[in-house]
Amino acid sequence: MRGGALAALRTFWRRLREWSGDAAYETYLARAGGAEPLDRKAFYLESLHRRYHSGRIDRCC
Amino acid sequence: MKILEKLIWLLVALVGGGALGAIALSRGEPVNGVFFVVAAGCTLLVAYRFYSAFLAARVLSLDATRATPAERMDDGRDFVPTNRWVVLGHHFAAIAGPGPLVGPTLAAQFGYLPGTLWLVVGAVLGGCVQDFVILFCSLRRDGRSLGQMARDEVGRRAGVLAMVSVLAIMVILLAVVALVVVNALKHSPWGTFTLAMTIPIAMAMGLYMRFWRPGRVLEASVIGFALILLAVVSGQWVAQSPEWAQLFTLSGPALALAVIAYGFAASALPVWLLLAPRDYLSAFIKVGVVLALAAGILLVRPAMQMPALTRFVDGTGPVFAGTIFPFCFITIACGAISGFHALISSGTTPKLLMRESDARLVGYGSMAMESFVGIMAMVAACALQPGVYFAINSPAGIVGASAEQAAATISAWGFPLEPATMHELAGSVGEETLLNRTGGAPSLAVGMAHIFASTIGGGRLLGIWYHFAIMFEALFILTVLDAGTRVGRFMVQELLGRALPRLARAGSWTATLVTSGIIVGAWGYFLIQGVLDPLGGINSLWPLFGIANQILAAVALVVATTILIKMRRNRYLWVTLVPTVWLVTVTLTGSYQKMFHENPRIGFLAQAAALEEQIEDGSVPEEKLAETRRLVFNNRLDAAVTGFFALLILALLVEAVWEWHRILSGRREAYLTEAPYVRTRWGESAS
Helix, strand or coil: CHHHHHHHHHHHHHHHHHHHCCCHHHHHHHHCCCCCCCCHHHHHHHHHHHHHCCCCCCCCC | CCHHHHHHHHHHHHHHHHHHHHHHHCCCCCCEHHHHHHHHHHHHHHHHHHHHHHHHHHHCCCCCCEECHHHHCCCCCCCCCECHHHHHHHHHHHHCCCHHHHHHHHHHHHCHHHHHHHHHHHHHHHHHHHHHHHHHHHHCCCCCCHHHHHHHHHCHHHHHHHHHHHHHHHHHHHHHHHHHHHHHHCCCHHHHHHHHHHHHHHHHHHHHHHHHCCCCHHHHHHHHHHHHHHHHHHHHHHHHCHHHHHHHCCCHHHHHHHHHHHHHHHHHCCCCCCHHHHHHHHHHHHHHHHHHHHHHHHHHCCECCCCCCCHHHHCCCCCCCCCHHHHHHHHHHHHCCCHHHHHHHCCCHHHCECECCHHHHHHHHHHHHHHHHHHHHHHHHHCCCHHHHHHHHCCHHHHCCCHHHHHHHHHHCCCCCCHHHHHHHHHHCCCCCCCCCCCCHHHHHHHHHHHHHHHCCHHHHHHHHHHHHHHHHHHHHHHHHHHHHHHHHHHHHHHHHCCCHHHHCCCCHHHHHHHHHHHHHHHHHHHHHHHHCCCCCHHHHHHHHHHHHHHHHHHHHHHHHHHHHHCCCHHHCHHHHHHHHHHHHHHHHHHHHHHHCCCCCCCHHHHHHHHHHHHHCCCCCHHHHHHHHHHHHHHHHHHHHHHHHHHHHHHHHHHHHHHHHHHHCCCCCCCCCCCCCCECCCCCCCC
């Protein structure tokens, strides 16, 4: 019972980090493969650039 | 389906139907707000369970074995296979803006019934379908945008029409949301201080995530939220201090200029400094407040004070003029169906979905949630005493500028109101006055504050809750303003860059400043026009925004219908055609009435003619002549913009119907631009 609640909390925390973008760097590292990965700061700036310079609307009325 | 499952769904349907019946048929006794929550919740659940399943299986034939763009092009950056509940959260945070809160609040002037029914029916048969189908279409096309799909599937002209309509609509959208903020904050030192403080708080968060703890969004958001709460509380001290209160007490035009300057700065500043941290903070607060409001309504169970139908169904409403058809549907806009959602559904979301079958939850489910938010806004607005609702939302030009005049006018309409009620209410929320605060945000904030204060803190905290609600609304309106201005700037750069390549150069400060100035100048002009409008601005700008938004939805549904025809789903074309026909009818009727209606409060040209007549017969004082001439010009400009929107949809319809005719008659091959089938590596069963 307690184990189940803890597992649910862990899942919630993981999903919250994914949703908020907090876990974006870990996700990127896991997929970086053989290439030299960006450091955390460079990745953060690059992700903001891609998100807000795409010319696409990502916030609605 | 097992027998127990069938029985449960039958029960949900019966409970929802019973609650809807109670809302629709109740006369005399106030209906409890819980009925609205239950009716909407059950109807949306049943629609999700059955109608979206029908769409997924029969109409779109979602294929769980087909790899999504996120899987095929996984780069850990743009294309990232993501858990469907996380994508649902992303998508909902992106589509839920001020529209589903403000639209239903304004439409409450007709009574609770028309808006409530349209929020539910419009979402189930229109909004959710549009979001779901466009998401599916984009998913099958490597995450292409609506404009690209219009060009590829309907024709090159359709692509250009879609892009022009998005830009034009964005200008009106940004103007109207900015007007909502200005009307909520004018002469309110507490509110203005709180919102002003969100700028340095967002910048501090930006610096934190840029230099100290790169990318630590959760930490920065928690710190930012704590500072925002501090700003809300300390706003009370600012309002009580004569010196500080004077500094933050701004008139409508002064606030409009401040918002325009802010929009320009936010568009030109680095995103990490202001836009991104504000966006993170706004998403957290948005989701949190929506959940808190739902819990508050269930705990407080407020009774609806507004009648089911008011006398203003005849088109003489003080909040905005026009009859239920078409204006209720144009006004509700985003809570039932929003064209802007099609841009999100063909934006980031299709690049995140792990499985094609997830499109049902994310596309249909998110819009169902947004409709539910609209229902909660309707409950918060209708739980107010109707006299108070009309006193807050009516312009001075109609009810008068003093509490005595407003109370006399509104009581004569059959909604009793004492002047003292308005004085006491304003005092209890820490405002000098709540009269003539058009735009919907302040009345919604009063409704939300009553619900929150009834749960925590009582009357003592009413002022804090009111300003928390105002901050919540203004915060994500400014996020829309920031992000929209920046995207508008890119569009202007792309359009003008074809003639002047220097303007398209990325990283050029001249290009950034010139194009930012153009886009901010465009929406800023309409904002100033709204602020100076004696009828409150919302009366002319919100319907214009509603028409534009619904036209964009019609554009999206036309693209979706074309794709369904090419997929040989002719039996199911009604799924997108019915909402398309409805939207085209509503928007063209609304456009025609806004241009040519003989009532000056409805028709722009009639208003211009009436003002011109006043100038000619000498009834306009000398000092008001220039202002009145400007109003004449503005009304003609609004009529031209409305006509432009109507022509856009007519042109796209002609293009699309011709394409449909050629495909259906076999004169043209039904060529789909879908990406080739690739089998998913996650397996069919893993859904």
